Amino acid sequence: MNKINCFFNPKSVAVIGASRDQKKIGHIVFRNFVEGRFKGKVFPVNPKTKKLLGRKCYTNVTQIKEKIDLAVISIPAEFAPKALEECGKKRIPAVVIVSGGFKEVGEDELEDRLKKIAKRYGIRIIGPNCLGIFDPSTGVDMIFLPRYKLERPKEGGISFITQSGAVGSVVLDWMARKGYKISKFVSYGNAVDVDEADLMEHLAEDKKTKVICAYFEGVREGRKFLNVTKKISGVKPIIILKGGTTEAGNKAISSHTGSLAGSFEVYTAAFKQAGVLQADDMEELFGFARTLSTLSRPKGNRVQIITDGGGFGVLLSDNIVENGLTLAKMKKETTERLRKKMPSYVVLKNPIDLTGDADVERYREALDAALADPNVDMIGLIVLLQVPRLGGDIVQTITNAFKSSEKPIFVISAGGEYTEVLKKSLEDFGIPTFSYTQNAAKAMRVLYEFSEEAEEYEKRKRR
Amino acid sequence: MNKINCFFNPKSVAVIGASRDQKKIGHIVFRNFVEGRFKGKVFPVNPKTKKLLGRKCYTNVTQIKEKIDLAVISIPAEFAPKALEECGKKRIPAVVIVSGGFKEVGEDELEDRLKKIAKRYGIRIIGPNCLGIFDPSTGVDMIFLPRYKLERPKEGGISFITQSGAVGSVVLDWMARKGYKISKFVSYGNAVDVDEADLMEHLAEDKKTKVICAYFEGVREGRKFLNVTKKISGVKPIIILKGGTTEAGNKAISSHTGSLAGSFEVYTAAFKQAGVLQADDMEELFGFARTLSTLSRPKGNRVQIITDGGGFGVLLSDNIVENGLTLAKMKKETTERLRKKMPSYVVLKNPIDLTGDADVERYREALDAALADPNVDMIGLIVLLQVPRLGGDIVQTITNAFKSSEKPIFVISAGGEYTEVLKKSLEDFGIPTFSYTQNAAKAMRVLYEFSEEAEEYEKRKRR
Numbered sequence: 001m002n003k004i005n006c007f008f009n010p011k012s013v014a015v016i017g018a019s020r021d022q023k024k025i026g027h028i029v030f031r032n033f034v035e036g037r038f039k040g041k042v043f044p045v046n047p048k049t050k051k052l053l054g055r056k057c058y059t060n061v062t063q064i065k066e067k068i069d070l071a072v073i074s075i076p077a078e079f080a081p082k083a084l085e086e087c088g089k090k091r092i093p094a095v096v097i098v099s100g101g102f103k104e105v106g107e108d109e110l111e112d113r114l115k116k117i118a119k120r121y122g123i124r125i126i127g128p129n130c131l132g133i134f135d136p137s138t139g140v141d142m143i144f145l146p147r148y149k150l151e152r153p154k155e156g157g158i159s160f161i162t163q164s165g166a167v168g169s170v171v172l173d174w175m176a177r178k179g180y181k182i183s184k185f186v187s188y189g190n191a192v193d194v195d196e197a198d199l200m201e202h203l204a205e206d207k208k209t210k211v212i213c214a215y216f217e218g219v220r221e222g223r224k225f226l227n228v229t230k231k232i233s234g235v236k237p238i239i240i241l242k243g244g245t246t247e248a249g250n251k252a253i254s255s256h257t258g259s260l261a262g263s264f265e266v267y268t269a270a271f272k273q274a275g276v277l278q279a280d281d282m283e284e285l286f287g288f289a290r291t292l293s294t295l296s297r298p299k300g301n302r303v304q305i306i307t308d309g310g311g312f313g314v315l316l317s318d319n320i321v322e323n324g325l326t327l328a329k330m331k332k333e334t335t336e337r338l339r340k341k342m343p344s345y346v347v348l349k350n351p352i353d354l355t356g357d358a359d360v361e362r363y364r365e366a367l368d369a370a371l372a373d374p375n376v377d378m379i380g381l382i383v384l385l386q387v388p389r390l391g392g393d394i395v396q397t398i399t400n401a402f403k404s405s406e407k408p409i410f411v412i413s414a415g416g417e418y419t420e421v422l423k424k425s426l427e428d429f430g431i432p433t434f435s436y437t438q439n440a441a442k443a444m445r446v447l448y449e450f451s452e453e454a455e456e457y458e459k460r461k462r463r
Numbered sequence: 464m465n466k467i468n469c470f471f472n473p474k475s476v477a478v479i480g481a482s483r484d485q486k487k488i489g490h491i492v493f494r495n496f497v498e499g500r501f502k503g504k505v506f507p508v509n510p511k512t513k514k515l516l517g518r519k520c521y522t523n524v525t526q527i528k529e530k531i532d533l534a535v536i537s538i539p540a541e542f543a544p545k546a547l548e549e550c551g552k553k554r555i556p557a558v559v560i561v562s563g564g565f566k567e568v569g570e571d572e573l574e575d576r577l578k579k580i581a582k583r584y585g586i587r588i589i590g591p592n593c594l595g596i597f598d599p600s601t602g603v604d605m606i607f608l609p610r611y612k613l614e615r616p617k618e619g620g621i622s623f624i625t626q627s628g629a630v631g632s633v634v635l636d637w638m639a640r641k642g643y644k645i646s647k648f649v650s651y652g653n654a655v656d657v658d659e660a661d662l663m664e665h666l667a668e669d670k671k672t673k674v675i676c677a678y679f680e681g682v683r684e685g686r687k688f689l690n691v692t693k694k695i696s697g698v699k700p701i702i703i704l705k706g707g708t709t710e711a712g713n714k715a716i717s718s719h720t721g722s723l724a725g726s727f728e729v730y731t732a733a734f735k736q737a738g739v740l741q742a743d744d745m746e747e748l749f750g751f752a753r754t755l756s757t758l759s760r761p762k763g764n765r766v767q768i769i770t771d772g773g774g775f776g777v778l779l780s781d782n783i784v785e786n787g788l789t790l791a792k793m794k795k796e797t798t799e800r801l802r803k804k805m806p807s808y809v810v811l812k813n814p815i816d817l818t819g820d821a822d823v824e825r826y827r828e829a830l831d832a833a834l835a836d837p838n839v840d841m842i843g844l845i846v847l848l849q850v851p852r853l854g855g856d857i858v859q860t861i862t863n864a865f866k867s868s869e870k871p872i873f874v875i876s877a878g879g880e881y882t883e884v885l886k887k888s889l890e891d892f893g894i895p896t897f898s899y900t901q902n903a904a905k906a907m908r909v910l911y912e913f914s915e916e917a918e919e920y921e922k923r924k925r926r
Contacts, residue, residue: 023851105808150849151879166772166819169849173878217777243774248790249781252773255810281778281901282877309629310715311706314680315744318712327711345568347718356629386613386632388486414745415636416614438744 003124004194004202006094008135008184010069011040014061014092016083017074017099018044018052025098026074028144029132037139041066061090070094072132072142077101080128081113088121096142097127103190104129111192118193130189131165134172136182137208145169156181156430157210157293161188161199164243167215171282179427180290183209195220197228204232210293212236213285217243217253226274233275234457237292237450241279242267275453277446284442290432291443295408297451300377302328303444304370305351307382308358308390312437313351316380316412319441325448328376334369341365351382359389364397371405378444382437383413385422395422399429408447410440466587467657467665469557471598471647473532474503477524477555479546480537480562481507481515488561489537491607492595501602504529524553533557535595535605540564543591544576551584559605560590566653567592574655581656593652594628597635599645600671608632619644619893620673620756624651624662627706630678634745642890643753646672658683660691667695673756675699676748680706680716689737696738697920700755700913704742705730738916740909747905753895754906758871760914763840765791766907767833768814770845771821771853775900776814779843779875782904788911791839797832804828814845822852827860834868841907845900846876848885858885862892871910873903 013033017026026046033042034053043066044052047059058064060083061071071092073083077099087095095118102111111128118125126132132142136155143150153175160175160182162168168187175182183206186199196219203209212232219225229238244250245264271278279285303320305327307313320327327350335348342362347353352370354362363383370376383394402409413423414435423433434440476496480489489509496505497516506529507515510522521527523546524534534555536546540562550558558581565574574591581588589595595605599618606613616638623638623645625631631650638645646669649662659679666672675695682688692701707713708727734741742748766783768790770776783790790813798811805825810816815833817825826846833839846857865872876886877898886896897903 145849146851149851149878149881162774164772164774166847166850167774170772170775170847170877173849173882177879177883215774217774241778243777243781245781246784248784249777251812252768252777252780252814255812255816281782281899283899283901305715309627309633311625311627311630311678311680312633314706314712314715315704317715318706318708319744321709321711349714349718351715351718353718384629384633386608386636387629388609388612414633415612416640418612419636420640436744436746438746 003093004198006069007096007124007126007133008140009138010094010140012043012066012068012070013038013040014043014045014064014068014071015074016045016061016071018046018049018057020049020052024074025144029072029074029098029142032141032143036141037136038141039139043068060086061092062086064090068092070096073097074099077107077110077128081110081117084114084117084123088117088123091121092123094124095126096130096132097125098130098132098142098144099127100129102128102192111190114192125193126186127189128192129165131168131187134182134185143169143172149173151176153180153182156183157208158182158213158289159184159203159206159209159211160213161186161196161203162214163188163191163196163216165189175286178286179424180286191220197221197225200232200238201228204236209236211289212238213240213289214238215241215243222270226270229274229276234454237277239277239279239285239288239292240271241282241285277450283439287432287434287439287443288446291410291447292450294430294432295447296406297454298377298408298448301325301448302375302377303380304328304330304373304376304378305380305382306354306363306366306370307351307384308354308356308387309382309384310353312382312384312412313353316382316437316441317351319438320380320444323441323445325441325444328373330370330373330375334373338365338369356387357389358387360391360393360397363394367397367401371401371407377407378447379407379409380440380444381409381411383411384415385413385419386415392422395425398426398431402429402431410434410444412437412440466556467661469532470559470587470589470596471603472601473557473603475506475529475531475533476501476503477506477508477527477531477534478537479508479524479534481509481512481520483512483515488607492535492537492561492605495604495606499602499604500599501604506531523549524555525549527553531555533559536560537562540570540573540591544573544580547577547580547586551580551586554584555586557587558589559593559595560588561593561595561605561607562590563592565591565655574653577655588656589649590652591655592628594631594650597645597648606632606635612636614639616643616645619646620671621645621676621752622647622666622669622672622674623676624649624659624666625677626651626654626659626679628652634678638749641749642887643749654683660684660688663695663701664691667699672699674752675701676703676752677701678704678706685733689733692737692739697917700740702740702742702748702751702755703734704745704748740913746902750895750897750902750906751909754873754910755913757893757895758910759869760917761840761871761911764788764911765838765840766843767791767793767836767839767841768843768845769817769826769829769833770814771817771819771850772845772847773816775845775847775875776816779845779900779904780814782901783843783907786904786908788904788907791836793833793836793838797836801828801832819850820852821850823854823856823860826857830860830864834864834870840870841910842870842872843903843907844872844874846874847878848876848882849878855885858888861889861894865892865894873897873907875900875903
């Protein structure tokens with residue numbers, strides 16, 4: 001088995017530092033494996049304990065008879081090298097070190113020792129100083145923060161890797177709340193061995209991952225990162241949020257990680273060259289990720305707007321043009337056919353304004369027409385649910401349209417509880433929804449950019 | 464009584480078109496007045512009905528003996544002029560016409576008749592083609608959309624006026640869900656008489672309104688609008704989201720309102736000259752509004768960041784600089800004093816990184832220090848609640864700090880249910896919270912801009 005694969009899909013796991021103390025990280029990680037959805041074998045390692053959650057406890061990993069695919073180390077930093085050495089002797093291919101106390105606090109020498117041991121035994125390491133891995137499909141879950149404070153997202157197509165554990169914990173919790181779905185989550189901390197490029201390379205091959213997202217402040221090896229991302233970006237979208245876009249941000253980085261982040265201009269140029277999509281903030285990152293993980297590639301940049309509120313149609317028109325896209329012009333036949341089915345006051349231009357007494361039937365007609373029209377590449381579907389005649393069955397209408405066509409549909413809807421419930425059912429079905437016209441238009445732009453990128457890539461390949 | 468005041472604070476209201484049919488707008492508006500928090504008298508007007516919700520129904524307003532401060536007209540457009548004429552005879556000073564079917568559908572002549580009647584009798588009109596008014600302090604509530612679909616926000620300092628009814632309905636529903644608090648809401652539709660400038664002039668004098676927000680696609684009288692906003696903007700912040708910033712948006716406007724919106728460049732220049740703050744989208748608008756309605760004016764643009772997650776500190780540092788603000792440098796004595804109270808690994812620069820084992824006590828010390836330090840004008844307080852040792856009592860710590868000092872505190876916190884509950888309790892207390900560092904930094908910029916504007920204004924006044 002590929003060693004990196006052992007991190008996500010191990011058959012057996014040893015938790016070094018598993019503890020009786022329920023507050024200890026080692027306890028929580030061990031309990032996650034035992035009580036969660038992980039199907040493999042789990043072995044606690046702790047010389048001071050005989051049994052843990054009904055399982056025999058081992059003094060060290062070499063005493064376990066069975067083969068171990070993955071070890072998680074959660075003990076004080078000073079003891080980590082010895083534990084890692086034992087993992088090497090036991091021929092464990094993959095080790096996650098969640099413990100902190102290394103380079104990030106000036107203990108460079110201690111971290112170097114880990115590196116040497118890993119090299120000697122051919123161990124792949126994630127960490128140290130990280131949250132580790134969450135993979136809902138295999139039940140690997142090392143997240144040690146209190147569960148009532150940090151929910152887990154459902155299984156889906158977005159993979160997220162992050163240098164910062166704090167950013168990672170927020171992202172998981174947030175995705176869960178919003179109903180965004182995850183494939184693989186990795187907080188890789190100091191990256192003594194496995195780095196962002198290694199992880200991206202692995203995720204590029206992973207069938208469940210539709211989009212690769214990353215937060216980091218710097219890359220470990222520029223050349224390697226460029227080569228890897230260049231290979232991937234035409235096939236699978238990569239979205240990066242880079243911390244340290246200003247001198248002030250870079251200063252903040254150097255005081256919290258002890259490393260230099262490098263000039264943002266250099267990064268931006270490199271990202272562009274590698275076909276990597278850049279997000280300006282977390283909100284953009286997830287808007288893009290949801291779009292790219294669920295919607296098909298559009299054939300062009302012509303957007304048809306359908307709305308039941310004039311004002312929102314105006315705002316979306318503005319935002320579409322600001323993002324370099326164009327408003328579609330539907331064929332004459334399409335509008336003529338629609339005209340017969342709609343009241344006279346319904347505006348059949350772009351935007352199509354179904355007006356405040358719109359019902360589901362009107363939406364269905366307009367959607368079907370726009371999906372069938374060859375002059376339309378994408379649809380901006382504004383659904384303001386506050387109007388009296390529009391019922392919850394709009395969800396069914398939208399999901400039907402979504403199933404019937406490859407054309408990307410961007411649903412924009414905002415409001416209170418009632419609206420949120422219907423939006424969440426769309427998200428559950430895999431349809432991204434937006435609260436603001438600007439965010440939807442940005443996501444349209446990025447989907448179009450990726451589809452151009454992918455087409456270029458395929459052309460190059462055919463040559 | 465000032466006639467415009469009658470719209471918001473009438474002692475007696477007539478609802479023309481009040482109906483037995485529960486689906487009719489006239490029924491809903493009448494019921495809102497009768498069953499809601501409105502304390503004045505309410506009279507139904509409908510020639511076909513004798514009694515409505517236990518009250519005597521009148522054939523027309525002239526038959527009501529008592530004085531009427533406000534009439535709401537909700538009958539087919541063609542009958543509106545006659546009803547308005549009767550309001551004139553009855554000397555009703557203020558009339559809201561919610562009915563549509565005028566200029567927006569090409570019935571310019573019908574709308575002109577309303578104008579003439581209003582002029583003849585000295586009636587002030589809001590509408591036609593609008594949602595009308597919502598004022599939680601007096602219980603005036605004309606919102607006729609189904610209540611389960613459209614919640615009502617609580618009473619507070621944000622006033623919102625809008626040309627578009629659809630935008631208005633979304634905004635109300637949304638504010639309710641997010642816990643944002645409203646002073647006065649007006650959807651003024653076609654603005655046959657009372658326009659955005661009149662409303663702003665009124666809101667400027669209204670003590671309950673701390674911030675005036677507006678969505679519109681064009682102003683009726685440019686010169687008047689400029690004069691009014693210039694007078695207000697140094698005293699009370701005005702935030703505008705303008706639809707139609709592009710040619711495409713302007714085309715959309717002309718097909719849904721039948722009017723020309725004018726060049727965006729002209730508007731932007733005029734807004735700037737008048738000291739009006741512009742928002743790029745709804746999200747910005749409300750970020751700004753909450754900030755300006757609750758936080759005091761900062762003395763300068765120096766921001767101290769306090770965080771428990773390094774990555775978020777980096778992102779906020781970037782965003783602060785991108786928005787033209789600077790990172791504060793606390794006094795040496797402050798950091799020395801803090802140093803004694805904090806573990807060695809806590810970073811006491813800007814950002815102050817309390818790290819992932821931060822507790823409430825550490826936040827309290829850092830907050831108190833930053834609030835007391837003369838080199839700090841504003842505080843960016845990042846609170847990632849996922850960390851194990853940080854409890855719900857952080858809410859009390861933040862509200863105490865908020866009460867103890869005039870320095871604006873911007874709380875940034877993101878995550879799932881647990882986080883949202885704590886954020887909502889801060890919002891209820893009047894402390895704006897943000898999910899994204901970028902939004903918080905933009906709000907800081909706008910608060911600083913307004914404080915500069917206000918200072919300029921005061922200087923001019925003293926001269």
